[in-house]
Amino acid sequence: MSVPAISKASHRERALRRAAKAFAWVAVALAGASALAAIAWHRGEPLNSGWFVVAAICCYLVAYRLYSAFVSAKVLALDDTRATPAERLEDGRDFVPTNKWVLFGHHFAAIAGPGPLVGPTLAAQFGYLPGTLWLIVGAAFGGCVQDFIILFCSIRRDGKSLGEMAREEVSRRGGFIAQLAVLAILVILLGVVALVIVNALKASPWATFTLAMTIPIAILLGVYLRFLRPGRVLEASLLGVAMVLFVVVAGQWVAASASWARVFTLSGVTLAFALIAYGFAASALPVWLLLAPRDYLSAFIKAGAIFSLAAGILIVRPHMLMPPLTRFIDGNGPVFAGKIFPFCFITIACGAVSGFHALISSGTTPKMILRESHARFIGYGAMLMESFVGVMAMVAACAMTPGVYFAINSPPAIVGSTPEAVSRTISSWGYALAPQTLPALAQAVGEHTLFNRAGGAPSLAVGMAQIFSNTIGGDRLLGIWYHFAIMFEALFILTVLDAGTRVGRFMVQELGGRVWKPFGRTGWMPGILLSSAIIVGAWGYFLYQGVVDPLGGINSLWPLFGISNQLLAAVALVLATTVLLKMGRIRWIWVTLAPMAWLVIVTMTASYQKIFDPSPRVGFLAFANSLAAQIGAGTIPASRIADTRRLIFNNRLDAAVTAILAAMILVLVVEALLQWYGILARRRSVTLHEAPYLATQWPEGFAGTAQGDD
């Protein structure tokens, strides 16, 4: 009689546990919905940023628990009995079975760059609401899905790259477009991130000294890791982090010394040429000397700064002083011109949907994954975390007074160049700003000026410094925190710059090698120098045109970057949709088709407006034509005619680049539609290029062969 009693009790216990779980998830969902509602409908007193943290975390938890589980089980049908490439091809070098938490850290460090920090900061000009909603919804239904499914596709294809998979599964033309898109995005990305650094460092001896010192520090670490203690990355990085923190503090002494301050006070153009020279050197020098040690340093500082920012926001919970929507949703924003649709979704790419992630998801990560089911945690989960970084950047930007935000990010051509003029213009928009506010803030953070610093990095650094100084040190440490934040942003932008330039060099060598064989040899010095010069010259040109642009450069270059990034996302989602069709998952095709359609609509609308919009601040051609008309009418002084002609050329070039990107999207979509029609009408043979099934030999609890201690 006792057996049924026990079974009844355990059944009741299980039911109770299930009910408690369901109740907990309903509570999380309700908390997220309430926080989102508060963010969307709150008016009047400034909203506490705690609502943003609650909304984001609850939405991420629900999305992960429900949507990613649905994608894993129904759409992809992940199979843990199947051996992954890390098992079948294990070589201890590329294919290394790795613990899922460690691989999550690797993957997150690889996908999180300056984009999720800079994009939301720029999009804050629309107010906090549109950017925050796009970050959360875009990530849950777009970016995370893209990263997850591309990672899955690559795992099933022995870790093949996006271009290889697009060529095999979509078409040869699809693969070629993917390769071109990668090169285009690389050149534009490097130009725009370099511009962000230039705008943060110009006329700032403290920040310039700090960043310049990271170069000898990286070289010192390179020599240490190469000759003294080969491969001892942890101890070398900790040593390097200590030195970098010291130079952040030492920068104030440099800024205080008249003679040293003069040496490190550089104009935008000088900084641009210095960065171009740096990029060339980093690409041509041996990788162990500069690139790798800088990357190690950057990874540690990035992780530390992101965790500190999260902790700072949780402790301080600043109030959001920016309104939910600003008047600039009409397209006349001073930071960049263009209406909320489509430009909010182009400006925030990384943090919501970023095509670049597809390159990482089809790069190192699929070769190290232990089980197929880990793809959900690593692909979907790491992107959710990046989205959270974007939400934190939005909080940091919107926690400062709107007047200060617009004064830092607006070019002088729009707001004027004296404190009085800036204050008058910004106050006339309804955002109060006293003439002495920004000079006083600049002095408090140890800068000569904070005017005309478009690019997002300085305003984010001010926001971060205010949060950090409210946690530790108060106003006394505001300058140190500001320069720590600038160094953190600039350091990992430089890492993207030198790593990207080097990869771009290889791509140029590969393309050139098809024309002339010796050029393709990666060890041939003339080839190295020439290909480095070509790739550096390409992004250097975009950088230079951004620096001399009277509208601040970000206005034209950031949308170009957003368009090219979303083009790559469209390539990735076309591939994902094709694979799902071939797998027979027609019922679930909307999972990738919906974000793809959204991205195509957004990208095409933005491209059309950037080329043809009649407003000179939005349309490249309208701006070029208005300048040409001014030369024709004789309103431009003779001394400025050459510069104006160059501006006209640059704007026409930007229009041509945008048109080429848009044409690539169109070709890709038509190509994909034909392919899908062929599959659905059974006019094409459906061949999936997956590696054959092989059962795993690893026991259930196996956690990887990667070694962790001596």
Place this chain on the structure above:
Amino acid sequence: MPRVSRSFASLLLRFWRGLRQWCGDADYESYLGARRHRPDLRRGTAPLSREEFYLEQLNRRYSRLSRCC
């Protein structure tokens, strides 16, 4: 108390191992480990020294996109 301190020590050890794997400090040991349990990997070749492995690893890692925007 000893149980608490034991689990704390084990947590610290796991964190330390994870950190070393994350930053690449443990890559060489992983390489040697892979050679130990995969006989096909060591057929006819001597293992690389730590320095050789480090340089080879860097050249391979930085010849493809490893950092995103």
